[in-house]
Amino acid sequence: MNAQPAASLFINGRPVEGEGDALSVRYPFTGEEIAALREASLEQVALACQVAADAQPEWAAMAPVDRGRVLTRAAAIIRERNEELSRLETLDTGKPIQETLIADWESGAQALEFFGGLAATLTGQMIPLGQDWAYTRREALGVCAGIGAWNYPSQIACWKAAPALVMGNAMVFKPSEETPLGALKLAEILIEAGLPAGVFNVVQGRGGVGAALTTDANVDKVSLTGSVPTGRKVYAAAAEGMRHVTMELGGKSPLIVFDDANLENAVSAAINANFYSSGQICSNGTRVFLQEGIRERFLDRLAERVRNVRMGDPLDPETQHGPIVSPIQADKIRAAIQAGQEAGASLLCGGGGEGAFIPPTVFVDATDDMSITRDEIFGPVMTTLAFYDEDEVVRRANDTGFGLAAGVFTQDLTRAHRVISRLQAGTCWINTYNLTPVEMPFGGVKMSGLGRENSAAAIEHYSQLKSVYVGMGDVEAPY
Ligand code: NAD
Secondary structure (H helix, E strand, C coil), X not given: CCCCCCCCEEECCEEECCCCCEEEEECCCCCCEEEEEECCCHHHHHXXXXXXXXXXXXXHHCCHHHHHHHHHHHHHHHHHCHHHHHHHHHXXXXXXXXXXXXXXXXXXXXXXXXXXXHHHHCCCCXXXXXXXXXXXXXXXXXXXXXXXXXXXXHHHHHHHHHHHHHCCCEEEEECCCCCCXXXXXXXXXXXXXXXXXXXXXXXXXXXXXXXXXXXXXXXXXXXXXXXXXXXXXXXXXHHHCCCEEEEECCCCCEEEECCCCCHHHHHHHHHHHHHHHHHCCCCCCCEEEEEHHHHHHHHHHHHHHHCCCCECCCCCCCCCECCCCCHHHHHHHHHHHXXXXXXXXXXXXXXXXXXXXXXXXXXXXXXXXXXXXXXXXXXXXXXXEEECCHHHHHHXXXXXXXXXXXXXXXXXXXXXXXXXXXXXXXXXXXXXCCXXXXXXXXXXXXXXXXXXXXXXXXXXXXEEEEEEEECCCCCCCCC
């Protein structure tokens, strides 16, 4: 299989070959090389940022509605090519084609469509002050660096590019070194949709290239999707230049199932919240708290349904559960599973699996202090925990440094909202899980991050306010 792009980087409106270290792209299902790329050299990173800085003022000077039209055109092109793009996403990530066809580029198209449509509404405020008045202008930040994770590479690129570009920013995007292909397609599509050259650029590379972007003198904002340890480094580096940041980081989110929950829906949600994309989702509800009255029935039904999972070739439309993105990640997940067993938790189903595959894995008899309960595993591993009452579960659910997401299953309307109001999480669901429509702000609290993606709220994180006082009368001075 060959997925070799025209060149590794995309700078100033065209493909450019990287001059840094080699970057081999492998299809996670077979391990075969599907593209041989090169990282950007540090000079190329600086060049991409300079090109973006040069292109940005003219782009920002365009009428917002004209900028918006470019984004909505790009969304239409993505939809026309969804099949081909989804196949590439599957080759890059190993995720089943039945997922990538509906969840990856489609979500990216929705972001481009949403922010494109928002363009004409991006206004300031008029503030009456008696005779005088003031107004605000919402202005671009300048050059935004986007740095992505490997689980939703094209969606992440679109979620960052769409609000940044519609506000008149330019962007230099670095995809994860594991999944570098989708962002290059986005760059091509944006040019085809009418984006001026230099406004969206792609550089490839590992952490060093990300670090160089974060401290480049032309960069005004860094938006990272990644782990907490990387987030700490990027936030600290950005602080030195007083750069804005958005941090979409990891999680260990609670999914709380009360006795009165609809059993079948709760089990479905727990499956989606743990095993979709082979569990490689930041907002996953990996601590499933089960109230004592429903616990056994829930686990029986879960085990029954998980047995039917179809694992295999991700390009087969019937496949529901694909490989992990890389052998290194698969080994990390296996080590986490083994640590859970050694700590005394037992497996309801699943386990280490073989090669690139880790089957849906469910732990029972876990306790709050075990690593399988405390640490993000980023694989298909669910930890179930028993609980008795509401206060107890809220306390235990909040007993984590993370705060990305949370879910509650109950038929009791007041309890649902009461519990959600007490949970320390940025993105919450009642009687469903992991739905992230573009209309709804998405992001975390505590160590899970800063800022929000999606919705009009994202605009605030890609813009700054200018206040303008307008004097309408004479100016008095004391002498
Ligand atoms: P990672 O932190 O290892 O890498 C993320 C990105 O940061 C990569 O592109 C990497 O090259 C880059 N990077 C690494 N070191 C850097 C540095 N010093 N400076 C700048 N950039 C650097 O994360 P990952 O393994 O690719 O992704 C998995 C993590 O991402 C999980 O923790 C997951 O929860 C999180 N994630 C969060 C969200 C969200 O929206 N909150 C979404 C997806 C994934």
